[in-house]
Amino acid sequence: MIHATVSISKLPPALVVGARYDTFLQRALARFFDRATLETEAVPSPSSDGRLSIDPTDDPGALSVRWFGNRYVLRVPGQRPFTPHEVRFARAIGAVLAARYRAILHPQLMVERGDLFRGAIEDRYVGAFFDSAPYVLPGSDESPPDRLAEVIEILRVAALSSYENQAISSGVLLIDGQPESVGQYPAPDRYWPHYTSALTSIKSFFRLADGLRTLFLVGHNGRLLDIVDVERWAQQSSGGRELEVPCAQAYASHARATLDNKNVCVVLSPGHEIKVFAAGTQVLTFRNADWHLLDLQAKYVLWEAAVGEPVLARRLFQTALDLSDAREGALFVVLRRPLESLAQLVAAPERLDMELVGQHSDASTPSRRHLLHVLAGRTVTELDPSVLSALSTLDGATVTDRSGTLLAAGAILRHPLTSEYTKTSGITEGARTTAALAASRFGPVLKVSEDGMITFYDSGRVWDI
Numbered sequence: 001m002i003h004a005t006v007s008i009s010k011l012p013p014a015l016v017v018g019a020r021y022d023t024f025l026q027r028a029l030a031r032f033f034d035r036a037t038l039e040t041e042a043v044p045s046p047s048s049d050g051r052l053s054i055d056p057t058d059d060p061g062a063l064s065v066r067w068f069g070n071r072y073v074l075r076v077p078g079q080r081p082f083t084p085h086e087v088r089f090a091r092a093i094g095a096v097l098a099a100r101y102r103a104i105l106h107p108q109l110m111v112e113r114g115d116l117f118r119g120a121i122e123d124r125y126v127g128a129f130f131d132s133a134p135y136v137l138p139g140s141d142e143s144p145p146d147r148l149a150e151v152i153e154i155l156r157v158a159a160l161s162s163y164e165n166q167a168i169s170s171g172v173l174l175i176d177g178q179p180e181s182v183g184q185y186p187a188p189d190r191y192w193p194h195y196t197s198a199l200t201s202i203k204s205f206f207r208l209a210d211g212l213r214t215l216f217l218v219g220h221n222g223r224l225l226d227i228v229d230v231e232r233w234a235q236q237s238s239g240g241r242e243l244e245v246p247c248a249q250a251y252a253s254h255a256r257a258t259l260d261n262k263n264v265c266v267v268l269s270p271g272h273e274i275k276v277f278a279a280g281t282q283v284l285t286f287r288n289a290d291w292h293l294l295d296l297q298a299k300y301v302l303w304e305a306a307v308g309e310p311v312l313a314r315r316l317f318q319t320a321l322d323l324s325d326a327r328e329g330a331l332f333v334v335l336r337r338p339l340e341s342l343a344q345l346v347a348a349p350e351r352l353d354m355e356l357v358g359q360h361s362d363a364s365t366p367s368r369r370h371l372l373h374v375l376a377g378r379t380v381t382e383l384d385p386s387v388l389s390a391l392s393t394l395d396g397a398t399v400t401d402r403s404g405t406l407l408a409a410g411a412i413l414r415h416p417l418t419s420e421y422t423k424t425s426g427i428t429e430g431a432r433t434t435a436a437l438a439a440s441r442f443g444p445v446l447k448v449s450e451d452g453m454i455t456f457y458d459s460g461r462v463w464d465i
Helices: 013-032 084-104 107-112 121-130 147-159 197-201 230-238 249-256 296-307 310-325 338-345 368-375 385-392 417-425 432-439
Strands: 037-040 053-056 062-067 070-075 170-174 214-218 224-229 264-268 274-278 281-287 290-293 330-335 397-401 406-411 445-448 454-457 461-464
Touching (some): 013 070, 013 084, 053 084, 062 084, 084 107, 084 121, 121 147, 121 290, 147 170, 147 197, 147 264, 147 274, 170 230, 214 230, 224 230, 230 249, 249 274, 281 296, 296 310, 296 454, 296 461, 310 385, 310 445, 310 454, 330 338, 330 432, 338 397, 338 406, 368 406
Parallel strands (some): 330 397
Antiparallel strands (some): 037 070, 053 062, 062 070, 170 264, 214 224, 264 274, 274 281, 281 290, 330 445, 397 406, 445 454
């Protein structure tokens, strides 16, 4: 019997590269859509020439993926179907990988579009999410460079550097269209340098735009037009409109600068986090060495619906975002039926709806309980935002009813999951995740972690941002 073997070196280059890039695609989809499963379909795809397609199906929880003769279905649970941003990001991943695949097989394209292979490929996914034109090949004249990916690469390097022993923070506002839409720039065009890494060699470069108060203004052609005050620029461009989706207060002006236009604002925060704003909201964040698609609009809708009271939902969501940006932990619980559930979650001495009795009632020796009872009968929405933020950082949970009335603050929640959970995980009673899961049986819960992650629970985990 004769066994035939085929050496990889004898396979057509397109087939070898195609198999490799098909693997890249699967890994990228699995990484950015951790709640999804990628299923292989038995029916071969007619697309075997390197053309990639990622399309919605009749099922809102499924995307059809076709590439190199393979056909997959990217599927998420039906109760949370794909959002428009998720579909768009999946296609951005496909656009970048397909462009790289075509360039590898055409030496002339490799010479013309060497920028496709610079920097981290994840930054290219982010760039293609906002503008796919740089990934439409062939032809360098027809495909402009990815301005956003280049900006992110500059900020990545800056995040690893320091200036006078201080962490660098900076920011860029990439404007779409003509700069005259907001201000006049009297300097002749010939004095406008391109925003590139070459500028970072100037010692004072990052001090001119700290990302919090001031930004570099970069035009559609990549030229550095101006250095602007972000609050003034945003006020002038948006007319002071309120954001539809809350944003961390320190970056509200950055989000407003992108309202009703195609501008993109990229900021490197003092905490080494890269934040990307567009369409009036923060869209993506790079933290803990990974990109996260926040999808705030879709997730905020779910949170608001669960709370049932828009003003309360917005105040708690806003506070959670501010605490996340400050890397402060917190736990918010909104009880749907407090008369039935409050006694199960909070011990009587910690409840703000009950009078202090016994040894706890003696105000001559005030305790933490006396201090917190000053807030009895108050609602979350009437507290000053700074007071609510301070209250929320106390160890324990902030508990309200659906009208926003404070029922407990800094409370260690009682729950039956503690004993069982600690046996398997070793986590002590009062751990936020355990408490959040238990409290979510009685109403929506927001958990803010010190690493900046915000998680929404409602009879289990619903989403992370």
